[in-house]
Every structure is written in structure tokens, then in C-alpha cells.
Amino acid sequence: MERPLMAVVQSNSIATLIVGTAFGAVAKVFIVIGKLGWRAVKNIYLWWKGEVSGKRCVKEIIDASAEMLGGVLGCAEGAMLGTLVCPWVGTAVGGLIGAVVGATLAAKLSEYLTGKFFDLPKSVALENAYKTLGLTHSCSNGEINSAYHRLALKHHPDKGGSKED
Numbered sequence: 001m002e003r004p005l006m007a008v009v010q011s012n013s014i015a016t017l018i019v020g021t022a023f024g025a026v027a028k029v030f031i032v033i034g035k036l037g038w039r040a041v042k043n044i045y046l047w048w049k050g051e052v053s054g055k056r057c058v059k060e061i062i063d064a065s066a067e068m069l070g071g072v073l074g075c076a077e078g079a080m081l082g083t084l085v086c087p088w089v090g091t092a093v094g095g096l097i098g099a100v101v102g103a104t105l106a107a108k109l110s111e112y113l114t115g116k117f118f119d120l121p122k123s124v125a126l127e128n129a130y131k132t133l134g135l136t137h138s139c140s141n142g143e144i145n146s147a148y149h150r151l152a153l154k155h156h157p158d159k160g161g162s163k164e165d
Contacts, residue, residue, distance in 0.1 A: 032072060040064065043064075053127065055118045062114050063107065066109070066110030067103050067107040068103070070104075070105060070106020070107065070110075071100075071102050071103030071106070074100070074102015074106075075096075075098050075099035078094035078096070078097050078102070079091045079092075082094020082095060133151065
């Protein structure tokens with residue numbers, strides 16, 4: 001008993017769609033894990049060398065995780081909405097737009113929340129500058145000026161400090 005040609009084409013298309021979707025999901029997971037793993041290892045290495053603080057290392061890993069999760073969830077939501085509009089093209093375009101928007105929003109939110117939680121300035125250079133002055137990033141401009149003048153007087157060669165300091 002032969003099956004109609006349309007039934008064969010339809011069953012092959014469904015099988016191809018299922019295999020393609022499963023492969024795409026697995027590929028996304030491996031890409032996300034690889035990128036997240038690289039950022040984690042890089043930050044731990046910088047912490048190990050003493051170039052960043054432990055708080056900065058943890059903050060960066062949490063920010064990277066949130067960005068990745070936001071991108072994956074945004075891609076899924078965008079693809080779902082795109083599929084409702086136009087099944088093939090809408091899925092691809094919606095997934096791409098959703099991934100970009102989801103990753104961007106998650107990164108901004110995570111950066112803000114971890115910055116407040118860990119009480120760290122925006123960049124490593126600022127963190128090092130405040131550490132050198134012995135201040136926190138929430139200090140006033142007057143406190144920065146007085147700390148700078150105190151250290152300048154302490155380390156000035158004419159006032160007993162060494163040229164290296």
C-alpha cells in the first residue's frame with residue numbers, strides 16, 4: 001500500500017523540522033556555555049594575577065551569566081512571537097531581534113544591580129584609582145581632592161618621599 005506523495009513530503013518535513021530544532025537548541029546551549037565559560041575563566045585568571053578584586057571577578061561572572069540567559073530567553077520569546085506573525089521568516093527575525101533585546105536588557109539590569117550590590121565603580125581602572133586613594137566610589141569630590149593632596153604630600157620627594165612613589 002503506497003502512501004500519497006503529500007503525506008511523505010509532510011512527514012519528512014516534520015522530521016526535518018524536529019531534528020533541525022533539536023540540533024539548533026543543542027548548538028545554542030554549547031555556544032552559550034562556551035562563551036560563558038571563557039568569560040568566567042578570563043575573570044578568574046585576572047583575579048588570580050591580582051589585576052581585579054574578588055568582588056569584581058564575581059560581578060563580571062554574574063553579569064556574563066545574566067547576559068547569556070537574557071539572550072537565550074529573548075531569542076526563544078522573539079522566535080515564538082515571530083512564528084505567530086510569519087512562520088519561517090518571522091521565526092528567524094523574531095529570534096534574532098529577541099536575542100539582541102533580551103541580552104541588552106539583561107546586561108543593563110545585571111550591571112546596575114550587581115554594581116549596587118557589590119558597591120563597585122563601573123570600570124576596573126576606577127576601582128584601582130579609588131583603592132589607591134583609599135576611598136570608595138560613593139565619596140565626594142572634596143574627599144577625592146583631600147586624599148590626593150594627602151598622598152602627594154606624603155610621597156613627594158621634597159617632603160621625604162621616594163621618587164618611585
